[in-house]
Amino acid sequence: MEIDTMQRLIEGFKRFRDGEYPERIPLFQELATKQEPGTLFVTCSDSRVVPEFITQSEPGDMFVIRNAGNIIPSFGPHHGGVSATVEYAVAVLGVADIVVCGHSDCGAMTAIADGADLSTLPAVSSWLHHADAAKAINDAHVHSCKSGKVAGMVRENVIAQLANLRTHPSVALALSEGRVRLHGWVYDIGEGSIEAYDASSGRFVDLIDYPETDATALNLVS
Amino acid sequence: MEIDTMQRLIEGFKRFRDGEYPERIPLFQELATKQEPGTLFVTCSDSRVVPEFITQSEPGDMFVIRNAGNIIPSFGPHHGGVSATVEYAVAVLGVADIVVCGHSDCGAMTAIADGADLSTLPAVSSWLHHADAAKAINDAHVHSCKSGKVAGMVRENVIAQLANLRTHPSVALALSEGRVRLHGWVYDIGEGSIEAYDASSGRFVDLIDYPETDATALNLVS
Amino acid sequence: MEIDTMQRLIEGFKRFRDGEYPERIPLFQELATKQEPGTLFVTCSDSRVVPEFITQSEPGDMFVIRNAGNIIPSFGPHHGGVSATVEYAVAVLGVADIVVCGHSDCGAMTAIADGADLSTLPAVSSWLHHADAAKAINDAHVHSCKSGKVAGMVRENVIAQLANLRTHPSVALALSEGRVRLHGWVYDIGEGSIEAYDASSGRFVDLIDYPETDATALNLVS
Amino acid sequence: MEIDTMQRLIEGFKRFRDGEYPERIPLFQELATKQEPGTLFVTCSDSRVVPEFITQSEPGDMFVIRNAGNIIPSFGPHHGGVSATVEYAVAVLGVADIVVCGHSDCGAMTAIADGADLSTLPAVSSWLHHADAAKAINDAHVHSCKSGKVAGMVRENVIAQLANLRTHPSVALALSEGRVRLHGWVYDIGEGSIEAYDASSGRFVDLIDYPETDATALNLVS
Amino acid sequence: MEIDTMQRLIEGFKRFRDGEYPERIPLFQELATKQEPGTLFVTCSDSRVVPEFITQSEPGDMFVIRNAGNIIPSFGPHHGGVSATVEYAVAVLGVADIVVCGHSDCGAMTAIADGADLSTLPAVSSWLHHADAAKAINDAHVHSCKSGKVAGMVRENVIAQLANLRTHPSVALALSEGRVRLHGWVYDIGEGSIEAYDASSGRFVDLIDYPETDATALNLVS
Amino acid sequence: MEIDTMQRLIEGFKRFRDGEYPERIPLFQELATKQEPGTLFVTCSDSRVVPEFITQSEPGDMFVIRNAGNIIPSFGPHHGGVSATVEYAVAVLGVADIVVCGHSDCGAMTAIADGADLSTLPAVSSWLHHADAAKAINDAHVHSCKSGKVAGMVRENVIAQLANLRTHPSVALALSEGRVRLHGWVYDIGEGSIEAYDASSGRFVDLIDYPETDATALNLVS
Ligand SMILES: [Zn+2]
Ligand SMILES: [Zn+2]
Ligand SMILES: [Zn+2]
Ligand SMILES: [Zn+2]
Numbered sequence A, B, C, D, E, F: 001m002e003i004d005t006m007q008r009l010i011e012g013f014k015r016f017r018d019g020e021y022p023e024r025i026p027l028f029q030e031l032a033t034k035q036e037p038g039t040l041f042v043t044c045s046d047s048r049v050v051p052e053f054i055t056q057s058e059p060g061d062m063f064v065i066r067n068a069g070n071i072i073p074s075f076g077p078h079h080g081g082v083s084a085t086v087e088y089a090v091a092v093l094g095v096a097d098i099v100v101c102g103h104s105d106c107g108a109m110t111a112i113a114d115g116a117d118l119s120t121l122p123a124v125s126s127w128l129h130h131a132d133a134a135k136a137i138n139d140a141h142v143h144s145c146k147s148g149k150v151a152g153m154v155r156e157n158v159i160a161q162l163a164n165l166r167t168h169p170s171v172a173l174a175l176s177e178g179r180v181r182l183h184g185w186v187y188d189i190g191e192g193s194i195e196a197y198d199a200s201s202g203r204f205v206d207l208i209d210y211p212e213t214d215a216t217a218l219n220l221v222s
């Protein structure tokens, strides 16, 4: 059965190699020696969230960070992989937009919202503390049901990670110079929809209805 | 121009929503409340490396970690995002395969191979120390040209990250019980090809020619 | 000569004990077992900046953090003294206002603005990285003179520390519930004046002229 | 009500600006461009402990560190704000005396002595571990009452922070050259009194009765 | 009685000085200005495990690391004493062999195997997390008795520390160049015997019967 | 040649097994299930410094920590192996004496005294910062020759590590209760002699002449 997983992956790669690749040889040859992505897309490692698929992006379009919970630790003296990758995307590649994209049914956010016992998962437990600000706010709200609490956690987490993002020197500089815009999205897997955080109203709105919505001007008191 | 980046992304999402999504409603409804990925795929944030595209995977197939340099810090008391995400993938989701996938023309590996001055990129500089073992080995080799040195660095980095991966308790346990297999890949952007690390010979071979190749049984002295 | 320093301190304490203390016995007896400060005041350790003196506050009025550069590290897994003290002030004492107060001629900010060699001061050098976002922005501005660059650094640092402050869970929660307001001040030692950061315009204004000015609603793009 | 807190602060600043400042214009103009404090004063953030007031010091006299519990982490590879500020005070400003001043009814020391549940205050909980040595010693003593245990904790903490202080290179060097003296004080808020740690006897004595008392020559076995 | 401990030590030193030393003056004079040890020996601090005694080594033969549990943290950005000492032994002294030697009745391994409450030993508790991979594997095995579980833990710990060792750049480089060999030993105090880890079979065998056994070629799936 | 190193070790073990072990069977059988060492001995990993040999100790007598430079990091929130091992020795085993033993021609202390370029040895470089206090003091002294500077560094390092040791809660508690005594030694490899730090005079004296010398009562100003 395990064989199947890898067989399927390798069969997929053969289809890519025999189908998609030949159709894009000029693109791939151009990309062979340079990338100029316009966007940094930060999302969860969740297998159901495929950023290039849901945005129908081509190779070369988006620089992507993926980890459990689409978390961006705030800037500090102990630089981890997210800090390094944000720094590279903004200071070296000069991306114009940063999207922080959470999603429905997120395992990480569910664990936080449920107050799950994470004692056997010490690394997960430690990592999710980067969402403590979101948790504090979400826990203080009244939720009518458990799934509402998870949904709230997903949204508060996106907002909290945007606040963390602003502490990174490369981002703070680019924001001060108007070179980058921030976006906070929540992708619904079952519905195929995206809500975007509207910083001016402090609310999430449908991305298709409000394509200009962004989170650049953080307004925490609506 | 910046507007175009996001406009394109949002246009892409509309195509997804109006095209891809309706075709897969049963899949997405099933995925709405659970994921059962068979593979953990760790690759670079590079915009040219789209793991689901090159393996033609569907949503739900692969749990994905992406950061600059496809780095997996070894396990230690200070858990970062990669450690947490590996722990979640192996201990909670029970993935059967872990692929560490480097790629040609990697900016992170080029910076290391070239000994680039990273003083203005402190987070990148710090993060790339997790590839110090690979750098030490690659620097000790004779390289006929600069691109050969980068290519060597990409390969040594994949091997070094596999060694780091083995220090994670969830991985060590799964390996000891034969529940997980490790794979070390290098994807060539321009060629559309993949080489896989063959642990028994200590060499990289063409994945299509040798689809059974894996890196589970680490043999550092061939 | 050193004796004089302590002699003066102890003489001062005698004057307090024989003069100020007897005048305030009811206050001190009330304070003996409880404090209810309304404000958390974060300022530099600089000997010329005496927060209670410049605000003519009484004992019991202000909870005070003082360190080199009035720095507030962003929230992360390695909690230091500032994080702990902010947490105590907001979550336990329930302060209603937080003032981050920089000052003219700040040694810490001058060292950053001048790019001083701090190799013999490793702890100072490390600590000042918490002002990297401010430094990046200030360095990108054109300054007509050296003192203008220091003054700019002092101001950008106040703004950056306010961004760091927002990543602390206790602060983020209190902000979301409207329980706390933020203030960014710069005190001029020679002039005896205070400028306050006006978040709506992104400018510093005279505190006496605009006593309602605050930094709660962060607006980074004016 | 919250308005009142800030109004009072700003009213206080106006009184300073219209009263205290004009009386000291020559002092403030001299201070505008330099400071030469003789003392580094480390005390708690507690609103009831105003170091310049209880020593009747003038602006420019004392370099001040304030945090919850007047804690000085020992020197190590992860430099925090206290280490940086001590380094600046001793190595750059060349202070001749360092006073570590605890106080009665300290919230931080009470939490330790009482074994308070700090699970909702993770940063406080972590920070107070820097007083573990003091806690171990105080817990081993027999205390007749709860307030006696807190008082003991306050005193042991001052002694422990003096031991931590000695591990800082700048302090160790200055001590070895006789350039700095250490002082351990406990300020009683209700009584308006100060006790000083006498290193030769290992006891706290009344500062006014024994103004020469100091903690420079640490004698841990009396 | 405490006096006796030191008296015995000093009496021992006198015997060394009057007996062993004069017999080896040429050796000690040669060693006075240089060392060329062939082996790095990593073992527990346990008083019953004397590496030079059980191997009948002379001064100058073995570079020795000793800590509770013969632990070698994996390589990471926060370098501790073991990392530094390994680096010095391999990169500067050029040792040809590294022995990681556990032992019977190890207090550290017993604490892990028993799931002892280490809440009053925070540093021990934290340190032993470097054996989490070994613990995970050993806990998953069925043990017929408590001492069997401890014995299993001792063995798994040796294997896990060898995996950690491979992440160190100096070791990875030396392994890749065939300049160093790894050895995993378990010393039985009561029996006076040593078992060695045979990487090819994944088993521990008697060292005297199989003196060529080594752990260089790590084969985790036998 | 590498074979010889291990062959010699294994030959040595055979001599132990056939000679020393049978002579001590009763001791080893008693030791098989418990240890009661009276002393914690902290010394350098240097192959020429064999603590049990120079003190002619038997198995079971001394709990031993060995690392490059006989360094004891001060107590802090990030517990390493030395902190854990000290904690175990003092709090669990209840050792009565702690010896910190430096030695002549120490490679670590020579690197510090010479200001050696350690850029290719990052872990060593980082570790040796725990001797910064000693370095600061030694650098401030006038040394007639290079070897005098190294000898001074060795001595100042022993004193500095004793100061670090006092910050550990287990040690501070044991000192306060008179349950442990501290000793600072310097072993001369070529001479076979030991000097001990006399805390009352602040000087090192010959251990054989002054066997009662100890470092318990730290007196930094003689
Ligand atoms: Zn998720
Ligand atoms: Zn890359
Ligand atoms: Zn300042
Ligand atoms: Zn207090």
Ligand SMILES: [Zn+2]
Pocket: E044, E045, E046, E068, E069, E070, E103, E105, E106, E107, E108, E109
């Ligand atoms: Zn042991």
Ligand SMILES: [Zn+2]
Pocket: F044, F045, F046, F068, F069, F070, F103, F105, F106, F107, F108, F109
């Ligand atoms: Zn040494």
